[in-house]
Amino acid sequence: MKRENYDVVVIGSGIGGMCAAALLTQEGYKTLVVERLPRIGGRFSTIKYKGFKLTTGAMVVEIGGFIEQIFGRVGAKFEVHPVASPRYRIEGKEYELPRKGGLRTIVSLVSGNERESEGVMSAIKRGLSWQKPSDSISFREWLLQYTQNERILKTFWALITAVQAVNDHELPTGEFFRYLQVPRPPNYGFAPRGNLALMESLAEAIQANHGEVRTRCLAKQIIVTDGMVRGVIIQKDKDETQIAAKVVISNAGPRKTVELAGRENFDKGYLKQLNETIRPAPIFWVQAATDRPLVECPMLYLTGARRVNLVVCPTLVCPELAPHGKHLLMSGGAPDSSLPPYDFEKEKKLNIQDLRDNFPGFDEHTEILVASYFREDWPTYHSWPGYDLSQKTPIENLYNVGDGVKPPGWSGLRACAQSARLVVEDIRGRFKPGEA
């Protein structure tokens, strides 16, 4: 078998793996990224279909936050066109909300009763400034202590499913509060050439720093001896290569990591925790072609629908993503239970019915390109918020990054990037480039 040496091997080229690789190569670590698919990016990538550039997962890109910082730091081009300001459709009317005090405004609009909304907001404020509520109950249960108003409950449900990808009755209360405390990006936007183009510019930065990214390259096994990781066996075309590495970072999800390294090398407590904790979050997802924009704003939260909680129309700011004269409309909606079994036909019906009800002319002007779930090994998140594992595995120098090991309170792309940053900081504290 062929042999090669690296400081670090990264399995998987999702945003977590690529951020880790970019930061490590910039620090001088000799790094190899292996990706089994022909294209990089994982669920932050692009496929071409009928002249459209469709996302493979992430609907929006964070601007001015943590992701852009990493691009800046490693010298990768970050081309993203901003949404002027997201809107919220509340009780049939659309609102742009201030960044500070937005939640208060929403609750007060929905409630129409100052005393009631004040009661809810002061409980939230106390949770932030005094003590975060216990994770022992769900956010829904917690909220019910302060209001029984169904419209307020429904609004929180919609906002939570939109940003945290699970239902309010599935979200540990503390996790809602931690989410509010984690820095949020100043804005959102869309990549005019698709998400894949962004990842490719990150790959260029990795290569410029002497790192390597190999696609169509399958990780067959993570090599472990004496509780320590030693490298990876990879397969490209028909050739197997043994890569010796000091550190292995997996962006393939914690379950896949265990499978690749061999269950017998993990301690029982970790396997138990993995088994009991990790649960993928499914979101039902529609991508449709329209011959006119059905929304005024490229990013619209719905607070009163059955399922759909977020609708985006990236072509309003990035017409390049669709054939001339066409627009792209995407929506996401959470099923009422994030655990299987899922009723695909029922979810599809409810999601499409929501789009019809909220966007007059939907049927006449729209062709549905994709209607499906993110789930299982291609999920919205590898695990629900609050149900993550730590980045370190019990095997020395074997880490996970990505959305199965999100730090508490983090969601979205930045959660993956933050997991990568934590891993890179730990590696820097443990050994220097070239020590392998």
Add this chain to the structure above:
Amino acid sequence: MKQEVYDVVVIGSGIGGMSAASLLTHEGYRTLVVERLPQIGGRFSTVEYKGFKLPTGALEVEAMGLIAELYSEVGAGFEVRPLAKLCYRIGGEDVPMLYKGGLRALLLTASEDEEVTGRVMAALKRGMGWEEPSNSISFREWLSEYSSNEKVLGVFQGMIASFMGINAYELPAGEFIRWLKITRSYPAIYGHAPKGNLALMESLAKAMRAQGGEIWTRCETKQILVTDEVARGVVVQTDKDEMEIASRVVISNAGPQKTVELAGSENFDKGYLKQMKESLRPASSIMIHTVSDRPLLEHADSLILTEARRVNWIACPTEACPELAPPGKHLMVSYSTPAFNFPPYDFAQEIAWHLQDLKENIPRFGSEGDILAVNCFHGEWPAFRTWLGYDLPQKTPIENLYNVGDAVKPSGRTGLPASVASGRMVVEDVKSRIKPGEA
């Protein structure tokens, strides 16, 4: 009703409450401690009995670390005489615990196997240096992946039961590793207070009073006042009358359950109450005092048993501190932990096993020892208010109402330092939120 105003009221004068109160007084906060009993100290105090000074709970005191630092910071006298020798009894032999490499030596004696010892030590080292094991399994389950040697398990069982009051299978694996990490950070020198633990607490009280703090004994707290989910003070019952005390902060050393009862469960959010119900579980133990005319332990004044049925720790405080007994008399204190730390307990059976262990392990116990007292710690007066890893946070959902003590221990801490650490964490939080005299 009479009214008084303080910055901080502390309910209960255990080591957690007194740590917080003395530090706050030292920082200039007008602080009052209320204690329902005639004497301070709670389970870190002393009762006089037939000329002996007996502990009300904790026996040995760490001579270095958090407690000593607290005393020195607030300017209180700290008289603790170190033990002569701590040993582990393994296969009938008393093996001294060395400050460096001690654990490895114990495991080697127990297993008589370099490979097993090396494997267990490497796993512990990886747990401390790489990633702590998950709390999803017990330490005993974790250990069984590296060794099934019963004598090795016995060493850990003796250590865990002595220091933490629970069994190896009841301790979350991650907690043990965190404890080991913390205890390795300073020399674990234990000792005894020559005038009893109450004297140590009184020295803290003296320092506190000298700086303007107040302690009222025989003063029972009837209620914690709460409006709009913010603590406003307490209602106490003194000898003479009921009194309302307004304060900016209330710190309870009475245990979280009692805190909820005093403040009214309707003022707490459901999640906290659920967590309290599911997490808190007291650790119980039995303490037997035996008197003799000459010391009953031969090679050590503190001995951890690794192979007995129930007894895990035996100490002879009168070796370092003869003042604790009448002239010519010696005191031996032994502790046992039930095999299962949930009620119901069969204390008669537990005591019988305890005595059987003493007979089998202490050769002159039957012929020379007289039993002076038997104490069962459980329920409202437990060995620990909750097992390690089953603690609540110090903050309650009620603003400015905190708990301190051994049900809100920081992760990886046990014993007196755990309560002191909880007190210090609360003080740091209070300092960041309000200034002295703002009340």
